[in-house]
Amino acid sequence: MILVALIAWPFIAGIAAWLAGRRRPELARWVSALAMAAGLVAVIVEWIAKAPDFSLTGHGPFVASVHVAWVPQLGISFFVAADGLSLVMVTLCYALGLLAVLSSWHEVTERVGFFHFMLLWTIAALVGVFTALDLFLFYFLFEMMLVPMYFLIALWGHERRVYAAVKFFLFTQIGGLFMLISIVALYVIHGRQTGVYTFDYLQLLGTHLSLAAATWLMLGFFAAFAVKLPAVPLHTWLPDAHTQAPTAGSLVLAGLLIKIGAYGMIRFMVPLFPQAAFRAAPVFMGLAVLGILYGAVLAFAQHDLKRMVAYTSVSHMGFVLLAIFAWNTLALQGAVLEIVCHAFSTGALFAIVGLMQDRLHTRDMDKMGGLWLAAPGMGAFALIFALASLGLPTLGNFVAEFLILLGTWPVSEPAAVLGAVGLVAATIYALWLVQRVFQGRETPALALPDLTVREGVMLAAMAAPLLWLGLYPQPLFNAVRPGLAALQQRAVRAPTPTAPGAILLSPPAASGSSTLNAAAAQPVATDTSDAPAPGGAQ
Template identity: 40%
Template sequence: MTDFPFLLAMIAVPAVGAAVVAALPRGSDELAKRLALGISAVVLLLAVLATVAFDPDGERFQLTMSASWIPDFGVDFALGVDGIALVLLLLVGVLVPVVVLASWRDTAPGRRSMRTFFAWVLLLEAMMVGVFAATDVFLFYVFFEAMLVPMYFLIGSFGGPRRQYAAIKFFLYSLVGGLIMLAAVIGLYVVSTSELGQGTFAFDALRQLDIDPGVQKLLFLGFFIAFAIKAPLVPFHTWLPDAGAEAPIGGAVLLVGVLDKVGTFGLIRYCLPLFPDAARDLAPFVLVLAVAGILYAALLAMGQTDLKRLVSYTSIAHFGFITLGIFAFTTEAATGAVLYMVNHGIATGLLFLVVGMLIARGGSRRISDYGGVATQAPRLAGVFLIAGLASLALPGTNSFVSEFLVLVGSFPAVPLFTVLATLGMILAALYVLIVYQRTMHGPPRGVLLVDDGTPEPAGTDGATATLTAPAPARLRVRDLDRLEMAVAAPMVALIIVLGFYPQPLIDLIEPAVAATMQDVGAAPAGIAPATTDAGGTD
């Protein structure tokens, strides 16, 4: 079973599927939907089978394959996964079918076709699998940059009123970061040539290099800036609120749920093992950015009037926690950070989906246009509540385990940064519960009130009724239907199941994280149930 090329199949199936869907004749939107759903379901099945074939106690990288691609420059088409990449592939496998179902009734703006939308989604899935599965640094860079294209068109062609501005801003930010990383990739190749006598981009070979500390810092910064933009970390974050607000709901789920994880994945996969001295030296600087992002984004989220921008700012705050866990250099914190990547994708993905369902009913993204929705749509309000509670990391939800591991693992190593980060938990409770109370409870207001043209009764002062404002009538808001429940149900189930039993994912993640901590020179302690020392430091 392990000889089957799972990773290559997970790239090829959606890539070929995207071409097939794009080639369908005009007017084939219904067939395109069914094909996209079936293809994404096959990728999910492959991800599950790959997980079954993966041995957490085996070699660091498994399910590997390699073929010479550009031999003159030592570039191979090399694929393989450790536990960190594997759980993110599972996240991709889960979210794409959910996005296809959530977009089932969407209509394309102007003369565009939903057939094209689903083709871009499938191509994006292939690129996302490639970026997590690549074990050749140059191949990783190719997938890293290639992801920009389908997401650019998803935002620019199918997004909101300011979609073109948001798409160009997203593309330019990411492109600049990618070009900086390209310079660092070339520098890494030059260093490998001088040390090994032949240039290489193989990850296993590169992490064995003894790079001069000064050169390490330059190369580290080249990779870090690209990943900080992608993550995004403050102050490189300004593209995300615009992109998240203007992207179609399905695109926003993939943008915040998966694409942004490429940034934090790159930090732990490449920045730490390849440049360990630079990572330790520059860790205080990175931790300042992480904590600043937690607090700054949480405060901005509290002041938002746009539902989609609010969710985007909550994601920036969560990425601060993930970065804190990575640069605390302990197994507990880093395992929590990787688990946070998965759980954030699920919780925030569901939050974006339910916000999209609310906007579809009210036709407005403004928080002030909603109130009292729970009385008319209790199932929608219930899903909104679960997504919100997961976002603020309430015990019993999946995000709590991640945040707890990050804080417990970070405190012995970086206590000041950890204490400051805990303030973000308080702010998260505020912005989530406030927006829930304003939209779901209280008297109906905004889009739930319509003018029925009936004048109010005459006042006691004898004024005629024709001079008074017409009485507002309550607009009926439908609750979640079967399709929408089918979209939300698996996400809700994952939030609850992983909130109470995250150990299977932790078992996959921890060995890879421990190996990374060894690369960076830390002496981490394990967090498996059989381990007695649960408060290990570096």
């Protein structure tokens, strides 16, 4: 039930914040901040309590789950469960949610209650997305979060906010709809094979597909997740959305929303269609390398500080995509670590840019220079996060990218080499950022007050996890390893077909494992997707 509470809590708190905001704007901020803090404490307590379970290999990967029938006629259930991977993502949701509330403390002055309502509803849908194991529920929340995010950008964003918000909405929507077709097609094929029409992820894992069918369905999922991630030809919404969003919006977008793409690929796309995914892996790894290099080059070319940080996201997400299709323990652990570290390092850079825009009313790097003298605190933090972004050892991003390259090497040497070139490019743009903004000739026209205590604490809170994960990432690996191992067992990188009906992921006994076994026991036709359609199914 803790999971249901964690999903419902921001929904309720959001309404409370809205109502509070109608009386006094300040109240909405406090309600939201306290709600996020309480949620963060709850999820950390849960994590520590469940930590021993992570190491028990026989226990199954899920530490908590809830399974309730929702629309029984269609085989839809409210099925949420968390393994270590989900728990990491949920923790990240609450942590960044809290930081988003804190970072908008002075920035948002209009419709404050409504802003926090939208922000908390986005967080709630995100928590749901990272725990949903019913594909319908997953899609439901995946789409639902677009509306509050759209409002966050369109109402509180910068000068071209409407354009950016609509572009974000349309890109994600069309990708999502292709995924919907894939989800439904998988549901239909599974129903024809077994007679059980269900959106339950664990049961759908056992579906046998012809390679052609699997490839088409996989591409539907890829369309949705590649837009979110973003993979290179589909990335054009991201610089606009990140740049135009308010700081809290950029934080949530960069820290959480685009991570759905990575999470979705790891959790759903590859395990559901392993052969098809691995057959297409060279293409996707090529896109990943392209993203790493292209994002880095474009980041270097920007004048708009925020847009530059946005392009670095494209580059970093290229590493994550590379790791997912390398699909081995090293690379996947690196991917999860990159997801977490990128959330904090890029989130912090967005926060700093937001603070600077608040004070300077510009994001144009050409107008800046020598700001270290005026604001040494801000400069120091910017340097720390820029160094994290370029992958300096002792900070978490280094460990992540190192592991990713290490894991990629046995799969594809050229991809690993080119990815390493991307690290060099990252060094250039990150140092160039610090050079142009904080060093160089002073611009006396700009008055930049240094960080306040609240801002300093906020940035320090974002730097701390990077340092911790850079020095001692083992607790995180311990948490995610069983879940990742189960997924890897399900989808073996070598192109050997798994035994028919083999289910290697099993939920705890409480969540209906009997039905799962029943489904597994069904004889599975080798190729049913081309069988004639039985009229009037269901």
